[in-house]
Every structure is written in C-alpha cells, then in structure tokens.
Amino acid sequence: MSALILALDATSRNEALAIAESTARYIDAIKIGYPLVLGAGLSVAGEIAALGVPVIADFKVADIPNTNTLICDSVFQAGCSAVICHAFPGSDSLAACVGSAHDHGGECFVVCEMSHPGGAEWFSGGVAESFCMMAAGAGADGIIAPATRPARVAALRELIGTRKIYSPGVGAQGASPEDVKELVDGIIVGRAIYGAADPAAAAAEYSRRCR
Numbered sequence: 001m002s003a004l005i006l007a008l009d010a011t012s013r014n015e016a017l018a019i020a021e022s023t024a025r026y027i028d029a030i031k032i033g034y035p036l037v038l039g040a041g042l043s044v045a046g047e048i049a050a051l052g053v054p055v056i057a058d059f060k061v062a063d064i065p066n067t068n069t070l071i072c073d074s075v076f077q078a079g080c081s082a083v084i085c086h087a088f089p090g091s092d093s094l095a096a097c098v099g100s101a102h103d104h105g106g107e108c109f110v111v112c113e114m115s116h117p118g119g120a121e122w123f124s125g126g127v128a129e130s131f132c133m134m135a136a137g138a139g140a141d142g143i144i145a146p147a148t149r150p151a152r153v154a155a156l157r158e159l160i161g162t163r164k165i166y167s168p169g170v171g172a173q174g175a176s177p178e179d180v181k182e183l184v185d186g187i188i189v190g191r192a193i194y195g196a197a198d199p200a201a202a203a204a205e206y207s208r209r210c211r
C-alpha cells in the first residue's frame with residue numbers, strides 16, 4: 001500500500017493547474033520540476049499548494065553547499081513541502097539540502113538510483129548503496145528508487161530502513177503499481193495521468209491500484 005504522487009510535468013501554468021484541480025482528490029502530493037517551473041515560474045508551486053496538495057520540488061539539486069542552500073530556501077519559501085536532490089556532489093552538499101528542508105519544516109529526498117534504462121549503468125555496482133548510506137547519514141527523510149527495478153528497491157529498502165522511498169517509473173516507463181507498492185511509501189506517476197484523455201479518471205484508477 002503506497003501513496004500516489006502525481007509528477008506534473010505539463011509545461012503551461014493553466015494546463016497544470018487544471019490537472020492539479022481535477023486530480024487533487026485522488027492524489028497525496030504533486031511533484032513539480034523544471035518542465036513546469038521553467039514554463040510557469042516558481043510561483044506555480046504556491047498556487048498548487050493552495051489547492052491543499054503538498055508540493056515536492058524535483059530539482060535534483062546538485063551543487064556546492066552554498067548554492068544548494070540558496071536553491072532549497074527558495075523552494076520552501078515558494079510553498080513546497082519537500083525537495084529532491086542528488087547525492088553525488090558529496091555529503092556536505094547533501095547536508096545543505098537536508099538543513100534547508102528541516103529549517104523550513106520540510107523534507108529532503110535523495111536520488112539513489114534512477115528509473116530510466118541508463119540509470120542501471122551509473123547507479124549500479126554499489127553507487128546506489130553508497131548514496132543510500134549517505135542519505136541516511138545526512139538525516140534525509142527518504143530516497144528515490146526505481147519502480148522499473150523492484151529488486152533494486154528491495155535491496156535499498158534493506159539499507160534505508162523506515163525512511164521513506166518514493167518510486168518513479170510507473171506508467172509511461174513501463175512499471176506497474178503492483179510491482180513496488182508493498183516496498184515503497186509513494187509511487188510517482190507522470191504521463192500516464194497528466195497525459196491521459198481524462199487525467200482525473202486515470203488518477204482515480206492509479207490511486208485504487210496503489211492501495
């Protein structure tokens with residue numbers, strides 16, 4: 001049983017807000033990222049949050065600590081409840097993201113292994129496990145792990161314990177909610193909902209399948 005997180009990668013503000021409104025009752029959070037924010041501006045985060053849906057900022061923050069702090073502070077001041085960052089810049093950079101999140105009463109999630117086919121090239125061979133340990137050591141609230149590779153999610157669950165796992169890759173990337181819903185805390189679905197002819201109906205169906 002997992003929460004359902006809508007990855008709202010629509011690129012226009014009006015379309016995004018219409019989808020957010022029509023799907024809000026079926027979803028537990030909305031994840032926004034560069035596709036929407038570069039088109040609509042960061043203020044769209046506050047507009048979505050005003051609908052009563054927590055907003056997760058998927059900026060995969062990956063810079064020096066000071067820049068990470070500046071980015072994360074902006075994200076939380078804009079109304080987001082969580083930020084997603086990368087681990088590879090190092091433990092000090094990661095600590096900056098976690099620190100900003102917690103200073104604002106928010107959460108920080110760390111990408112440990114990516115869901116696309118190329119994600120298996122770089123993140124395998126112990127890298128994802130190292131990132132997972134870094135995330136735990138930095139006090140992060142959870143990790144991102146690929147629904148497209150449930151065995152990898154299970155392996156990372158062993159390391160991350162009771163911290164949260166959010167899992168993208170369901171729908172357009174080929175995975176099903178049933179593949180990981182017992183292993184993770186949140187399933188991230190983008191195109192299969194926001195690109196559907198009836199996004200509300202698609203959200204309702206994914207919500208049913210995540211429970």
Ligand code: FNU
Pocket residue numbers: 007009033058111113114115116119144146168169170171172173188189190191192
């Ligand atoms: P959909 N996303 C991902 N894989 O897909 N943040 C990752 O490993 C990761 C992500 C995001 O394919 C991706 O950017 F770390 O349309 C997109 O916003 O269902 C969403 O998850 C998946 O979208």
